[in-house]
Amino acid sequence: MRHKHNNDISLLLCLSLLTLLPLLAKCDEHQKPYIVYFGGHSGDKTPAQILETHHSYLTSVKETEEEAKASLIYSYKHSINGFAASLTPEQASQLNELDEVVSVIESRPRKYKPHTTRSWEFAGLNEAATYNPQVSNRFDTEKSFMAEDLLHKAGYGKDVIVGILDSGIWPEARSFSDEGLEPIPKTWKGICQTGQDFSSSHCNKKIIGARYYLKGFERHFGPLNATSDYRSARDKDGHGTHVASIAAGRQVQNASAFGGFARGTASGGAPLARLAVYKVCWPTPGQEKTMGNTCGQEDMLAAMDDAIADGVHVISISIGSDDLLSHMEDGISIGAFHALERNVVVACSAGNSGPTPATLSNAAPWIMTVGASSVDRxxxxxxxxxxxxxxxxxxxxxxxxxxxxxxxxxxxxxxxxxxxxxxxxxxxxxxxxxxxxxxxxxxxxxxxxxxxxxxxxxxxxxxxxxxxxxxxxxxxxxxxxxxxxxxxxxxxxxxxxxxxxxxxxxxxxxxxxxxxxxFGNGPAPFMAGFTSRGPNVIHPSILKPDITAPGLNILAAWSEASPPSKVSEDHRVVSYNFDSGTSMSCPHVAGLAALIKAIHPTWSSAAIRSAIMTTASVKNKKGEAITDQSGDKATPFEFGSGHFRPSRAADPGLVYDASYGDYLLYLCSYGLRNADKRFECPEVLPPTYDLNYPSVSVPKLNGSATVRRTVTNVGGAGKAAYFFGGKPPPGLTVEARPSVLYFSRVGEKKSFELRVTVRNRTAAEGNFRGGYGFGWYAWRDDYHVVRSPIAVSLG
Structure with a gap:
């Protein structure tokens, strides 16, 4: 451990004058949970050795070894190297001065706001048709060839494991039956943690794992109120059950709400995928009557560290914050960054702070950020x-x-x-x-x-x-x-x-x-007014959100311990319930990611995100432009690349792939050079907008800019020719060099440059919305359209 300086007299007094009890109490009062983040593990230490190392760091700022051990909340020892502990601001500052520390984060509880019979059918998956693995290998009814083909090829997601970070799960819900399922995948390494009203029998071949995380919450708020929630992975809130069933719930016939509304077959996107549940959200003290929940950063980071080690393939996180946090100050961002290294897809909700601009959360480029739109029912x-x-x-x-x-x-x-x-x-x-x-x-x-x-x-x-x-x-x-x-x-x-x-x-x-x-009501989809939107103020060179999916009035499974209104005065009990928010749209995308992962198990998380984004639609069911809550034409800051189209995403033609090293290079250009000690930043850094992303954002353009991209041929035919086309933002030109890409085999990569030029600044300024202009470009062959949005602001 190498310190830059250590001269805080008040801390030394606080730790040394143990006989002055009032002063010691004052020190304790100022202790708060912090996350001390070192980056990734080198792989040369056992969990016990990692824990010992973390204790040694705490001992360096605490008075005794016992105090150091008592202050530890979590030791992250799988993919993430770091720990959460109770520290004074002075102690946190001392640790932050160490060269090996990437960041020290004051852990503030993150609150989520409510942030599917029709939605999957509306999106192009025929969830009204049922599949019986014991009878046949096909749908009982045929309504959509492309949807059937996708689900059939994916085996309905049967070997894919979807991790859900939320408020737990109601295991008795029909959506989580394991009837007819094959044995648990051998790749699974997780556990079924028992607790209050949750035994090992509540896990099955559908819910294959369950854990809960309370340590951070209780450091903030004290012991959990025994009547406010279950001290286990059981869901008392309803939110976690809802999102889990949207992503991977079984096909359940005759599901409805409130006496028959929305009656039909409820299904998740990947109905045979397995679920691993990580309960990280708990009732906020003082807000129990309105079911307000809090999710602590240190708890979420511990859950993500475990989920990656457990062997999940996709993580769905319908949690966000109104605080705009940078890369390494945000627990979800840090966890998702390490998931990226292990090729785990992470989908997150954009937030429910719309229609105000620049409000979206979960903005990191290694996260698939999801906005919310409507269905046509x-x-x-x-x-x-x-x-x-x-x-x-x-x-x-x-x-x-x-x-x-x-x-x-x-x-x-x-x-x-x-x-x-x-x-x-x-x-x-x-x-x-x-x-x-x-x-x-x-x-x-x-x-x-x-x-x-x-x-x-x-x-x-x-x-x-x-x-x-x-x-x-x-x-x-x-x-x-x-x-x-x-x-x-x-x-x-x-x-x-x-x-x-x-x-x-x-x-x-x-x-x-x-x-x-x-059904077929109005111009659907349209963007929900509550959906948070760009521009991306943390990463202005990354256009966010990435995609939109159904998030308005979604029917899905519910906790029978939570009233349908989530108001304590309501004493009704339901098995299925409506809810709205980007919380509901996020698991739609996670479910689709699970299907693509099943079809293309070797694809990277970046390739899967690219496939979902570049096949999205910017038109509603009437063939008109997607509109916002006021009826005006929506922009990519609301819908990203557009409304997801599951039946297209498994065969995108081309993908914009990116490796863990590509993201480290991006972080170097961003100004963060120590995210991974194994990676050395080059002397000459590319612009941040050169990250190989499926969309383009050029902030503060002066004159012109050259954006570099590389695509990989994943189409069924080895030989292919793709031609460039598009529509530039008003007053700008966008040209591709070369304008035709020739491929001779599957897996071949081709690079190109986009030249974005201000042609008429007056026209641009007069037609830009909120300081930004929007356009798009696409690569086309005889079958595929690989479309990417463009956002530009002028310098």
């Missing part, structure tokens, strides 16, 4: 106003109000104590029973849980409930298990109802018709 809840006007909202509440009743705006029924800017929110105990009783009440989305708004209307004696969107949410509506006859409206329809109420004063009336399920 709607559950129509028609509102009929007293003037005869019919407005179509959406609902999954099995109640109706066919007779006309008085209609009132919540802002006109709020009690005097309610702040003026919240009178329309239907906050708990905010409505006047005298004004609300027997009426239908219009409440606006925003403050507090949506289901709680309906509960407040019910408490005040209301007969029905309309949930209206404000401008920030546009026309995307959430399906919720409300407790009254309800419909949810987009922004424009909400305004129409408000105007009707205002123009009719005390005479406004309305009725709510019986819900109706329709």
């Amino acid at each position: 709607a559950f129509l809840g028609r509102l009929v106003l007293g003037n005869g006007k019919m407005i179509t909202g959406q609902t999954v509440t099995p109640y109706t109000l066919p007779e006309r009743l008085p209609l009132i705006y919540a802002a006109d029924a709020a009690l005097p104590w309610v702040p003026k800017n919240e009178t329309d929110q239907c906050l708990p105990n905010s409505l006047s029973p005298e004004k609300v009783k027997g009426k239908i009440v219009l409440c606006i989305r925003g403050t507090t849980f949506r289901v709680l708004k309906g509960m407040e209307v019910k408490r005040a004696g209301g007969a029905g409930f309309i949930l209206g969107n404000s401008a920030e949410f546009g026309d995307a509506v959430y399906l919720e298990p409300h407790v009254l006859p309800t419909t949810a409206l987009g922004y424009n329809d909400t305004n129409e109802v408000i105007n009707y109420i205002k123009s009719n004063k005390d005479n406004a009336t309305a009725s709510l018709a019986e819900p109706e399920t329709v």
Whole structure:
């Protein structure tokens, strides 16, 4: 250990004057969990030796060896070299001064926000058809040749292991049955960790592994409240069960929610893939009533270290942070970087902070970052106003109000104590029973849980409930298990109802018709308003998100210990539930990655990501451009390369591959030269936008820039010719050199240069959105279209 300096007098006093108990207590009060990260392991030490080394580092800043051992939270000793420990800021600073330390990270708990009967069928996989491995080797019904071909070739993902980092799993769910499954893959090295209400029998040939991680959480918050969650891998929240079933749930017939809504065959993308569950998220103290969860960085890093060693092939992480963290300050990014070295695909949610720009999380180039979009199924809840006007909202509440009743705006029924800017929110105990009783009440989305708004209307004696969107949410509506006859409206329809109420004063009336399920509804997919978006402020040379997938109103398995609304006042129990968020879109992509991994087991994680990205579509089902929450044309900062197309992704023609060394070179150009001690950065570094990525982002372009890329021929035919084409951002030109790529065999690589030039700066500035212009380029042969988005800002 080589120190640059060590002269912190306050720390020495704190550690040496042991007789001064108040001072010692003060030191303890300032201890926080930190992650000390050294990079990767050299492979020449046993786990016991690694642990001893980590203890020695702690002993160097602690008073005694016992104190050092007591402070240790985790020793990361598989792929990741580092440890988590309770340290004072001064001790953390001392360790950060060591040459061998890559980074020291103060571990702040990361909170996730809710960040599938129809979704896979909408995406091109025929999940309505069932597969019986004991009867035949094909679908019982044939609806989509390409989907059948993909699933058949992939064996439905039977030998692929998908790791889920989340809130655990409800093992009794029908989606996790192991009936008819083959033995557990011999490559599996993990365990089934027992705990509260979770025994070894809860693992099977479907859920082949389960672990839980509490040490970091309890260092932050103290012992887990025994009534708030299970001290095991069992899921009390519902979120983990939901995402696991989306990625790899079995095909379950007659799945539905709330008395029959969305009835059909529920399935994950890779229905025969195996699941390994890593519970890292726990109820946030003080937020148990609204099921708010926290996921500690040190716990997630320990889970990823174990998952890589256990032998997972794909990791799905529907967790993110509102904090914008750089490469080596983010536990998920560090873990995913080591997963990359072991060729493990990592898919992460982009976040739910839209429509504000530059809000996405999980932005590292070795992570597949997923935005959220809609499917084409709607559950129509028609509102009929007293003037005869019919407005179509959406609902999954099995109640109706066919007779006309008085209609009132919540802002006109709020009690005097309610702040003026919240009178329309239907906050708990905010409505006047005298004004609300027997009426239908219009409440606006925003403050507090949506289901709680309906509960407040019910408490005040209301007969029905309309949930209206404000401008920030546009026309995307959430399906919720409300407790009254309800419909949810987009922004424009909400305004129409408000105007009707205002123009009719005390005479406004309305009725709510019986819900109706329709398919092919509207211009789908469209981007969900909540989906976080670019530009990528951490890595401006990497366009993010990478892809979009269904994340709005997704039906999947649920924990029977969690009410469908996730509100403690709700005592209903369901097996399947709707949820929305990039949390739901992420496991869709993880499930597809599992299928591609099954078909192409030797492909790198970069090649799999490239295949998914370059085969995506930027058109909706009507053949028009994908739109955003306001109906305007969406951009790559919302959908990345486009909406994923599973049936195309297994045969992309060309892939943009990248090795672990390529990412280390990227980090050198980024300014991080010590990510791996075995790699020496060259003296001349390429620009960061030269990382061999399936998309192109050129920030602060002045004049022109040359972007270098290499593609690998993975098409079925050895000989192929690909021709360049595309559409440059406004006011720019994009040229490829060469403009034709000739291949003579599968596996052959060809390099090319893209010359991006400002042709008309005035035209560019006048047509750029938010400072960026967007375009695309593609390589085409007779069958494949290998498409990549382009984003450029001007310097």
